[in-house]
Amino acid sequence: MKSNCLKTTTCQERKKDPIEMLQSGQLVKVCAPMVRYSKLAFRTLVRKYNCDLCYTPMIVAADFVRSVKARDSEFTTNQGDCPLIVQFAANDARLLADAAHIVCPYANGIDINCGCPQRWAMSEGYGACLINQPELIQDMVKQVRNQVENPRFSVSIKIRIQDDLTRTVDLCRKAEATGVSWITVHGRTVAERHQPVHYDAIKIIKENISVPVIANGDIKTLKEAENVCEITGTNGVMVARGLLANPALFAGYEETPLKCIWDWIDIALELGTPYMCFHQHLMYMMEKITSRQEKRIFNALCSTSAVLDYLTDHYGT
Template identity: 60%
Template sequence: METLEATGSPLTPLELFQSKELVTVAAPMVRYSKLAFRTLVRQYNCDLCFTPMIVSDSFNKSDKARHSDFTTSKGDRPLIVQFAASNAEDLVQAASLVAPYSSGVDLNCGCPQRWALQEGYGACLIHQPERVADMITRTRAAVNNQHFSVSVKIRIHNDTRKTVSLCRQLEAAGASFLTVHGRTVDQRTSPVDLEAVRDIVDAVSVPVIANGDIRSMEDARIVQQQTGVKGVMAARGLLANPALFAGHDLTPLSCVRDWVCSSISTGTHFTNFHHHLIYMLDKQLSRAERRYFNSLGSIVGVTEFLKEKYNLQL
């Protein structure tokens, strides 16, 4: 975690919701929502970025974990730091640590991975509304900054009425906004339940962000029209096209060039650098080209391919 002088953003998360018709959000993605990628998507009309999910317990206990898990910069605002936590004490401590260097914290109540559920993190928490409400209330009280947001990201229940009840409890507990992935814990590829998202929007007064199946600005507008959400969050759509929120259907070459240049200048690890390009170029390369590109093992090999294929000047 870099030691930075706390810097204010022109707009806090809540000011974004108040001033913009539709807030565009980069999802918390393990391994991928890091500083270099957040910097890239901000260049292409992404309003609000989340860090990858950070396990609060290890973050609180280890200085090494803090430096490894959380890196930011003065321009990396507004920024929401997402934590996995199973109790209020861990969330409060983690939030207090990052408050000077971020715009808010988010509690992950949506991760469906087995390891997270076994540790009491993620989506299992949607079945413990009182516990989650207590975590939000205590975190809200601990961070003495009215502009600092405390939010929650959830998945929906099989019975939408339970989700609506949960969201009302979280609003009453002091949640600044809510992000709703419109699938249950067991659903992976099923269509997002926009009716459930709409029910939540109608039930609470805090801003709601819709997450799931946002792969274009047309998708974003349709979701907003059908649900009334104040924001849309993209994950896989942004990995495939970091310029999605700027209205591009495919990753433009300018975005590829920006990623290469910023990655090299910031010392991004090759694996992360390469994987992002694999996602960005997937729909633009033939099968043989993808197989070759995916096998490359050095920055020099990648840049030479891009120069030859696209005449990309780096």
């Protein structure tokens, strides 16, 4: 497992505690787990722009436990990468507990993905299919609690809602009774993709449990984040695509500022981000600030040097 200058100080010894943050009464701003995207370099960037809590991309717990190669490629952190939640895809309580034990010195907690609607995940028994298996979720939470001795190490779940909301509320109550630290609710069902988010459902869930709740779904500005928090009564908001398009969203910017673009370049180059990821993030960030013709040119660039030359020529340093 790579640690990129990780020193002896571990996350548990640092002052930022996500559970305390979520109980503070202040809006907690969260970067979602995003496959390929919410890695160390991007987490470093959004933290510079008022993001309070970051998640890793979803990691398959079984592979992580069994393969050193998987650990090295899937989980990279450093001392400044805190507070940090490692999200796992799992359907085996023992393997999840083992994975949590491995990451506990380097993270503030783990999250169980119970919301991913992708076919491959559900076919493997991961993701959103778990919302129909509350007993398995309870077992996984219990096993992690038993395996990790640190009481400040959080165990959370991220879910989607069900067509029958009473079942979702029941699931959340069972998770709460088992010791889950908080619950993130994406306000759509498994079948829904781009339909409006059911913030009313998130509100009902929040009203029926005592642990903190994070609202997730279609938040694109800081104002929207604040509105969603007010509407739902939740303790925080989680953003995915909105942050990809504008990593400075939580700092109140309506679109990606040029400083953020150059910050990304500095961070990505320092941490050795692969070119495809480096370039793709820039394509997302520049979507709103470039013309169609500029997009065609920029998106076709094939090297870091070409990207740097283009940005220097068009936007200065």
